[in-house]
Amino acid sequence: MALLFRTAAEMLNHLREWHPNLAVATWRISSPYNDSYQCIAWAACRADRHMWPHESYWWFPGCPQIPIPEQAPVQYFVQGFATLGYEPCDSDAFEFGYQKLAIYANELGVTHMARQHFLGRGWLSKLGDCEDIVHQELDDVAGEMSVMAGQYGKVFQVLRRSWWTAVKKGCIFRSILHNIEHWLYRISHPSWNRARRNG
Amino acid sequence: MARDEFCDADICTSEWSPRGPSSHGWHVASTEKSARSRQDAIARMIEDIWQMPIEACDATEADLRLEAKFREQAEKWERETRHLSSPTQRMMHPSYQAILGMGAEHRRKVLRLMLRDLQVNRRPWFWALSYLSQNNPVKPSDAGKIDKMIQSWLNWGKAERLL
DSSP: OOEEOOOHHHHHHHHHHHOGGGGGSOEEEOSOEETTOOHHHHHTTOOSOOBOSSTTSBOOTTSOOOOTTSOBOHHHHHHHHHTTTOEEESOOSOOTTEEEEEEEEETTEEEEEEEEOTTSSOEEEEOTTSOEEEESSGGGGOOOSSGGGTSOOEEEEEEEEEHHHHHHTTHHHHHHHHHHHHHHHHHHOHHHHHHHHHO | OOHHHHOSSSOOGGGOOOOOGGGSGGGSOOSHHHHHHHHHHHHHHHHHHHHHHHHHHHHHHHHHHHHHHHHHHHHHHHHHHTTOOOHHHHHTSHHHHHHHHHHHHSHHHHHHHHHHHHHHHOOOOHHHHHHHHTOOOSOGGGTTOHHHHHHHHHHHHHHTTOO
């Protein structure tokens, strides 16, 4: 695992450069820079791997995979996350008893996934290899549809599953473990913790 | 210099002299023709010796240029794509494509640069490495686990004498 320390200025300038909506949004950084996992894995409550429907990455057993660098259709992700109990739904609003996921896509296919906080206090996004953030609205990390813009495009699909399914699939347990890891990191890096709060 | 310090045999530097011309192969034939061919051989040898450092310098300079170009593109690629999670989107970046283009021309050199960069900076060159080497040393059970993927590729690089 590679946890990297980034200064407040470095972190904020970088994140705002590629996610311009964050400049006017309410959000906070919740973990250090870590290249061991990305947003798709974080949506599945995993912080130890990169997930993508391709043989070079971990993907749900038995689910179809795509050759790179072809497009990554949203349907592949809907099928993959169905194995964790998620099903498509229409609204991204918090519903008591349900946990939700949002799938972002641009003209090249899926680009990002965000997981709703268990109690509806915003959305958890892992920004590539960079930090995890918690943002209030899905649009906070949305952006241009063009591939060359290097942004996430728009939300194409929202999925949901019941809390009980989340507990059964081990998501809650893994999230708690991950939060303890971040908490320990914050204790051992007080300057990072200050930088995080400034965000 | 102490006599016993460096020589096993019973001889020291001051007593040593090179072999005389008579013991050298060139003096076996003493005709004029052989003398000319000998001169030609010496001329070729001198020419070769003269060319060697020039070629070596050229090669080193080309390598340095390639490395500088690789580093520049790799840094740009990382700076502009590290916030992205989609490997497809990261690969479509012009810098990644430029590096793949460099790899098509200097395959082993670019593979070596990628492996070193993977070792030092952990930039995820996995797909480019697979593409250029036509190989994938990562076990299916390690797919997606970055530390293990890096280690598999570094082991492969050592086996292929690229590291």
